[in-house]
Amino acid sequence: MTATAVRELSFGQAINEAIRQEMRRDANIIVMGEDVAGAAGRAHLGFVDAWGGPLRATRGLITEFGPERILDTPIAEMGFLGAGVGAAMSGLRPIVEIMFVDLIGCCYDQIMNQAAKMHYMMGGQVDLPLVIRTAYGTRGGDKRTYGGGAGAQHSQTLYAVLAHIPGLKVVVPSTAYNAKGLTVSAIRDNGPVIILEHKFLGLRAKGPVPEELYTVPIGRAEIVRRGRDVTLCGIGRMTHICSEVAESLAAEGINAEVVDVLTLSPLDEDTILESVSRTRRLVVVDEDTPVCSVARDIAARVAEKGFDNLDAPIKTVTAPDTPVPFSAVLEAHYTPGPAQVIAAVHELFGTGA
Amino acid sequence: MYERLTLIREFEERLKWLVETGVPVGAVHYYTGQEACAVGVCAALQPSDWIASTHRGHGHCIAKGVEVHRMMAELYGKTTGSNRAKGGSMHITDVRVGMLGVNPIVGMGVTHAVGAALSAKVRKTSQVAAAFFGEGGASIGAVHEAMNLAAIWKLPVIFVCENNGYAQATPVEYAVSVPRIADRAAAYSMPGVTVDGQDTVAVWEAAAIAVERARRGEGPSLIECMTYRYYGHHQGDDTTRYRTREEEQAARDRDCIRRFREQMLDQQLLTAAELDAIESANNKKIDAAVAFAESSPLPQPCDLFTDVYVPARPGEPE
Numbered sequence: 001m002t003a004t005a006v007r008e009l010s011f012g013q014a015i016n017e018a019i020r021q022e023m024r025r026d027a028n029i030i031v032m033g034e035d036v037a038g039a040a041g042r043a044h045l046g047f048v049d050a051w052g053g054p055l056r057a058t059r060g061l062i063t064e065f066g067p068e069r070i071l072d073t074p075i076a077e078m079g080f081l082g083a084g085v086g087a088a089m090s091g092l093r094p095i096v097e098i099m100f101v102d103l104i105g106c107c108y109d110q111i112m113n114q115a116a117k118m119h120y121m122m123g124g125q126v127d128l129p130l131v132i133r134t135a136y137g138t139r140g141g142d143k144r145t146y147g148g149g150a151g152a153q154h155s156q157t158l159y160a161v162l163a164h165i166p167g168l169k170v171v172v173p174s175t176a177y178n179a180k181g182l183t184v185s186a187i188r189d190n191g192p193v194i195i196l197e198h199k200f201l202g203l204r205a206k207g208p209v210p211e212e213l214y215t216v217p218i219g220r221a222e223i224v225r226r227g228r229d230v231t232l233c234g235i236g237r238m239t240h241i242c243s244e245v246a247e248s249l250a251a252e253g254i255n256a257e258v259v260d261v262l263t264l265s266p267l268d269e270d271t272i273l274e275s276v277s278r279t280r281r282l283v284v285v286d287e288d289t290p291v292c293s294v295a296r297d298i299a300a301r302v303a304e305k306g307f308d309n310l311d312a313p314i315k316t317v318t319a320p321d322t323p324v325p326f327s328a329v330l331e332a333h334y335t336p337g338p339a340q341v342i343a344a345v346h347e348l349f350g351t352g353a
Numbered sequence: 354m355y356e357r358l359t360l361i362r363e364f365e366e367r368l369k370w371l372v373e374t375g376v377p378v379g380a381v382h383y384y385t386g387q388e389a390c391a392v393g394v395c396a397a398l399q400p401s402d403w404i405a406s407t408h409r410g411h412g413h414c415i416a417k418g419v420e421v422h423r424m425m426a427e428l429y430g431k432t433t434g435s436n437r438a439k440g441g442s443m444h445i446t447d448v449r450v451g452m453l454g455v456n457p458i459v460g461m462g463v464t465h466a467v468g469a470a471l472s473a474k475v476r477k478t479s480q481v482a483a484a485f486f487g488e489g490g491a492s493i494g495a496v497h498e499a500m501n502l503a504a505i506w507k508l509p510v511i512f513v514c515e516n517n518g519y520a521q522a523t524p525v526e527y528a529v530s531v532p533r534i535a536d537r538a539a540a541y542s543m544p545g546v547t548v549d550g551q552d553t554v555a556v557w558e559a560a561a562i563a564v565e566r567a568r569r570g571e572g573p574s575l576i577e578c579m580t581y582r583y584y585g586h587h588q589g590d591d592t593t594r595y596r597t598r599e600e601e602q603a604a605r606d607r608d609c610i611r612r613f614r615e616q617m618l619d620q621q622l623l624t625a626a627e628l629d630a631i632e633s634a635n636n637k638k639i640d641a642a643v644a645f646a647e648s649s650p651l652p653q654p655c656d657l658f659t660d661v662y663v664p665a666r667p668g669e670p671e
């Protein structure tokens with residue numbers, strides 16, 4: 001990779017750039033979804049590109065690639081995601097946006113029974129180079145955040161029900177840098193990949209992003225902070241909470257390592273197990289609800305394969321086993337934050353309040 | 354009807370002002386401009402009848418009789434809200450007045466109204482259900498499945514499509530394959546009509562015919578109301594990115610409230626003083642609703658865990 005200027009981009013802009021650069025490289029890539037451009041069919045009135053998705057990640061693409069490759073859809077998730085599956089089986093590389101992950105209920109069969117199983121049950125006859133992008137998460141009581149106060153059906157972190165399905169890759173980027181790299185990897189993957197993009201990060205996170213195309217590998221976790229006393233394992237926005245907590249723990253002499261999981265399926269067990277073998281303590285922080293969750297899957301795997309390396313029970317910090325409440329007060333309490341993570345670490349060390 | 358029309362308008366205008374002055378009420382979708390649809394349809398229903406709504410549901414709630422102070426408290430996230438702070442704008446529900454819920458998963462309310470109609474038919478209650486949906490929701494597969502069920506079972510339901518021209522920023526002529534959504538009624542062997550959705554009386558007349566047919570056990574009908582939302586898809590949406598000022602002004606020139614007022618005055622059914630008195634009473638009602646919401650208590654963290662599971666009710670078998 002040649003050294004070029006590294007600019008600050010937002011998370012959404014980084015995804016936009018990944019899609020744009022890949023679309024220039026490969027004419028078979030198309031984008032589909034509700035208002036991925038907006039104002040469809042109104043170019044004669046001077047309107048194009050009115051929306052650009054909830055994170056503005058597809059804004060501007062239609063002006064470069066036109067309505068043949070940037071397809072606004074009616075509100076018909078089951079239909080257009082199914083069309084994405086069919087298109088992927090027959091030569092295209094579709095990137096389909098499901099506006100919010102809560103809406104996968106409207107098209108779950110296409111994900112669970114169709115996309116994820118095609119390659120396997122057809123004996124490897126078809127590739128399925130399909131990318132599904134979708135926004136997730138609560139505002140965590142932050143009143144300024146877009147998508148906040150959206151209640152039980154527009155605030156969920158529904159990745160466990162996706163990671164559960166064999167054949168499907170599930171990635172959760174956490175920074176503008178890895179959002180671009182993982183999006184490129186997802187587009188180049190010959191199987192179905194779902195990318196979950198946190199609403200809060202999507203519009204607020206900014207970071208250095210190289211201009212040239214690069215990939216961040218799917219299936220690889222990243223150690224984002226080195227430490228020796230405890231491993232904090234974060235997913236998506238929760239990785240930022242873990243880093244924040246690591247800073248404040250350092251002040252009290254606890255040196256935390258932070259692992260950004262990045263891919264939920266296939267999970268990079270090795271990186272997590274290796275980290276725990278050094279720190280001997282593990283806290284998994286997950287914004288999803290706890291039952292059958294990724295957090296508990298990670299805990300179970302470490303308990304099975306790394307039990308001898310543990311000096312304390314594994315802790316998980318998750319949302320409670322309830323739907324997402326509307327009221328900002330309750331939503332702030334619902335979403336895992338630094339206080340709960342610190343409390344979990346203190347329990348491991350037998351310190352604190 | 355004028356009372357309900359102007360109460361909805363006043364509620365939404367006040368809400369818009371609250372949003373713009375920074376009151377955190379969560380995600381909201383203003384109904385302003387479409388009042389004739391909710392009011393015309395609900396005027397043809399009995400209090401015991403059911404409705405199911407969309408994400409843009411404040412108007413349906415008020416038209417069916419949900420109290421505005423409980424709605425406002427819900428938007429403020431207070432325990433006195435219709436949904437005890439658990440729902441917010443996109444889930445306002447009041448089963449006591451037959452309001453089965455605002456529902457932001459597009460098209461799903463339609464299926465629930467069909468279920469309510471099935472319930473009415475099985476229980477022989479003579480209730481009717483009205484399913485509100487947008488022209489955007491008309492593309493959802495489940496809506497078509499529900500229409501077919503209603504038709505084959507001759508369920509007492511009326512399908513009310515509020516065609517406001519835009520699914521978020523996607524224009525109807527792009528997203529829908531037929532010139533009129535009412536044309537689709539033929540596919541389910543039910544009557545389909547398109548009415549001026551900014552004429553409250555026209556909506557009411559069409560709804561009354563459909564409700565009577567449903568109550569007689571003759572099955573569902575589809576009414577398409579041609580209407581317009583004056584503001585964006587939600588509070589942050591900039592409509593200038595996808596529609597013209599001229600088009601917006603033309604819709605406002607056909608404003609349903611002004612039109613209804615003129616009809617009442619022309620036909621000497623109500624005087625200007627009487628109409629003004631209704632508006633002024635509504636203004637006070639909204640003042641009181643805001644005061645109620647502001648003074649109501651916020652939930653406690655423990656409230657997060659209430660109502661997760663449905664309890665057994667007294668007197669039920671174990």
